[in-house]
Amino acid sequence: MCQVDEEYSEQLEKRTVPSVSQNCVKCKDGSAVLIIRAGDAFCRCCFKEYFVHKFRAMLGKNRVIFPGEKVLLAVSGGPASSAMLSQVQEGLSRDAPKKLRFIPGILHIDEGGACGQSLEERERSTAQLEAIFRATGYPFHTVPLEQVFELPSSVLEAAASAPQRPDGSYKAAVDQFLQSAKARGSSSPGEGGPDGDPAVREAQVRLSRLETRDAPNGPARLGLGRSEDLGRLLSSVRTLTAKEDMLQTLRHHLMVHTARTHGYSKVMMGDSCSRLAVKLLSNIAQGRGATLATDTGFSDPRYGDVVIIRPMRDYSSKEIAFYNKMFGVPSVFVPGLDTKASDKASIPLLTESFVTKLQTDFPPPSAPSTGPVRSYARSTLKQKKPLPSTPRWCLRGCLRSGSLGRPGRPSAGGAAPRGPAGRGLWSRRGHLLLLPHVSLGCGAPAPPDLRSLLCYSCRLTVKDMSAVDTLPPYIVSEAEHRSHRLRMKQEISEFLLDEEEEDDDDEEAA
Amino acid sequence: MAAPITLHLEFGGGAELLFEGVKDHQVTLPSQSQPWDMKQLLVWIRANMLKERPELFVQGDTVRPGILVLINDADWELMGELTYELQDRDTVVFISTLHGG
Ligand SMILES: [Zn+2]
Numbered sequence: 001m002c003q004v005d006e007e008y009s010e011q012l013e014k015r016t017v018p019s020v021s022q023n024c025v026k027c028k029d030g031s032a033v034l035i036i037r038a039g040d041a042f043c044r045c046c047f048k049e050y051f052v053h054k055f056r057a058m059l060g061k062n063r064v065i066f067p068g069e070k071v072l073l074a075v076s077g078g079p080a081s082s083a084m085l086s087q088v089q090e091g092l093s094r095d096a097p098k099k100l101r102f103i104p105g106i107l108h109i110d111e112g113g114a115c116g117q118s119l120e121e122r123e124r125s126t127a128q129l130e131a132i133f134r135a136t137g138y139p140f141h142t143v144p145l146e147q148v149f150e151l152p153s154s155v156l157e158a159a160a161s162a163p164q165r166p167d168g169s170y171k172a173a174v175d176q177f178l179q180s181a182k183a184r185g186s187s188s189p190g191e192g193g194p195d196g197d198p199a200v201r202e203a204q205v206r207l208s209r210l211e212t213r214d215a216p217n218g219p220a221r222l223g224l225g226r227s228e229d230l231g232r233l234l235s236s237v238r239t240l241t242a243k244e245d246m247l248q249t250l251r252h253h254l255m256v257h258t259a260r261t262h263g264y265s266k267v268m269m270g271d272s273c274s275r276l277a278v279k280l281l282s283n284i285a286q287g288r289g290a291t292l293a294t295d296t297g298f299s300d301p302r303y304g305d306v307v308i309i310r311p312m313r314d315y316s317s318k319e320i321a322f323y324n325k326m327f328g329v330p331s332v333f334v335p336g337l338d339t340k341a342s343d344k345a346s347i348p349l350l351t352e353s354f355v356t357k358l359q360t361d362f363p364p365p366s367a368p369s370t371g372p373v374r375s376y377a378r379s380t381l382k383q384k385k386p387l388p389s390t391p392r393w394c395l396r397g398c399l400r401s402g403s404l405g406r407p408g409r410p411s412a413g414g415a416a417p418r419g420p421a422g423r424g425l426w427s428r429r430g431h432l433l434l435l436p437h438v439s440l441g442c443g444a445p446a447p448p449d450l451r452s453l454l455c456y457s458c459r460l461t462v463k464d465m466s467a468v469d470t471l472p473p474y475i476v477s478e479a480e481h482r483s484h485r486l487r488m489k490q491e492i493s494e495f496l497l498d499e500e501e502e503d504d505d506d507e508e509a510a
Numbered sequence: 511m512a513a514p515i516t517l518h519l520e521f522g523g524g525a526e527l528l529f530e531g532v533k534d535h536q537v538t539l540p541s542q543s544q545p546w547d548m549k550q551l552l553v554w555i556r557a558n559m560l561k562e563r564p565e566l567f568v569q570g571d572t573v574r575p576g577i578l579v580l581i582n583d584a585d586w587e588l589m590g591e592l593t594y595e596l597q598d599r600d601t602v603v604f605i606s607t608l609h610g611g
């Protein structure tokens with residue numbers, strides 16, 4: 001199992017790089033097949049163990065998924081999300097004490113329409129993916145990106161987040177789950193069989209009958225004419241950077257919506273640490289500093305009732321590629337917007353090229369391969385205080401809650417003068433929710449100027465669009481809603497109690 | 511004079527798109543006075559196989575950063591990378607890790 005042909009060893013003597021005759025750093029016995037960190041050579045067996053352990057450890061350490069919880073796995077078909085799917089299968093099928101105990105489902109967003117794929121190409125890759133999904137026995141949802149044009153505007157409302165469970169309750173929940181599983185008739189602990197707990201298995205069987213495509217097959221599946229809408233939207237976005245940014249926003253909304261519709265409370269995304277490093281730096285470059293922590297952290301609570309988690313964030317793309325290759329994890333290459341683009345075509349691509357070169361040229365002595373980027377990330381994330389230009393409406397986060405502010409305090413926001421930025425609607429935490437929009441002063445119902453409502457970064461993206469009315473209706477109607485509220489707020493502002501002093505004190509104290 | 515050698519080349523992770531979408535290739539390298547090494551193989555691939563945008567595959571005398579190389583299922587970093595001397599019927603795999611998701 002751990003053997004590799006050793007016939008190449010002689011001519012490697014002169015090199016300072018480790019040679020194939022090197023033994024595994026872990027078992028000291030098997031011959032190494034890959035180097036995962038500078039100098040750490042692993043044999044095949046130890047690499048597998050390391051890879052599998054890391055996944056469960058990541059979930060175990062963070063304790064955010066409760067036993068029996070429904071978790072939606074977002075699988076693009078690429079290497080990282082495919083590896084994630086294989087790890088979920090591995091974790092759910094084990095009879096180990098650290099077994100995973102949630103109920104998985106799979107979501108694939110078919111973005112072919114955004115990347116200029118023909119219907120036939122899309123059908124082909126979807127069919128390939130669905131074959132992989134079907135083999136898992138988990139229920140799956142294939143949703144074409146075009147469906148963003150049918151999203152209700154409620155998708156932008158952060159539903160009340162799931163009731164906070166106190167930390168100590170995790171263990172209690174696990175125990176309770178095990179007991180009820182036992183009560184349901186498995187006589188001995190090992191009885192669960194290869195597929196794990198009977199309760200989970202039963203739920204999975206039930207769910208797997210529910211395999212859905214969220215719309216009928218064929219062209220109709222793409223949402224009746226919605227492909228033109230998507231085409232118009234994307235062609236109105238002039239730069240690749242803005243296109244990628246827009247696509248990511250829409251993808252998130254569609255994921256959250258699908259999760260809500262089908263009762264999933266967690267969405268797992270397969271971002272690797274290499275991927276997150278790129279995301280992090282390009283976010284900074286695009287002025288998305290404010291959402292850094294949620295965009296790249298393990299758990300991303302910004303949508304309230306649906307929490308996004310990123311269990312692959314400790315894996316480098318090299319580890320993932322090797323694992324998939326060595327252990328035959330199937331993945332489907334689906335071309336993206338940036339396929340075959342030059343590495344200077346967009347900010348994320350430029351950043352990726354930079355990060356990859358950084359990792360190649362300066363592998364840190366014993367840190368994970370994104371070491372330098374990580375320490376940069378850490379220092380960035382330490383700055384808790386929002387930057388002065390903290391978001392207005394961010395398409396990427398800070399969703400509207402039922403009322404702008406704390407319940408029971410109707411004017412909790414308070415319209416406060418804020419330096420040169422002037423008056424705006426602020427949340428209690430000092431986030432600028434809305435900025436007054438000058439051209440609305442005349443009272444005529446002008447169409448909302450989206451740009452003036454948005455945060456700096458989203459504004460940049462929208463600025464790169466030639467026509468804003470190509471946006472999906474749920475975004476347009478949210479913009480109308482926001483500028484309407486803003487106008488009302490302005491009209492009644494003189495009658496409101498002035499809370500700005502207090503607000504400012506709060507801010508400084510924080 | 512070294513005899514010609516036959517190699518199995520495999521491209522994945524999107525790298526195959528630079529080779530007309532074909533993942534598996536059997537190639538025969540002509541005989542030459544020196545044994546073939548990886549560095550020469552990359553030159554040969556660039557000259558004989560790359561149809562478009564060679565800079566997306568090779569940069570300088572090595573592979574573009576972000577493309578992993580496996581020689582007979584092992585990391586080429588363990589095998590001397592560019593100096594590895596190719597043997598007849600070796601398998602060399604190139605996997606792009608760029609913008610995978
Ligand atoms: Zn080992």
Ligand SMILES: [Zn+2]
Pocket residue numbers: 391393394395396397454455456457458459
């Ligand atoms: Zn924003």
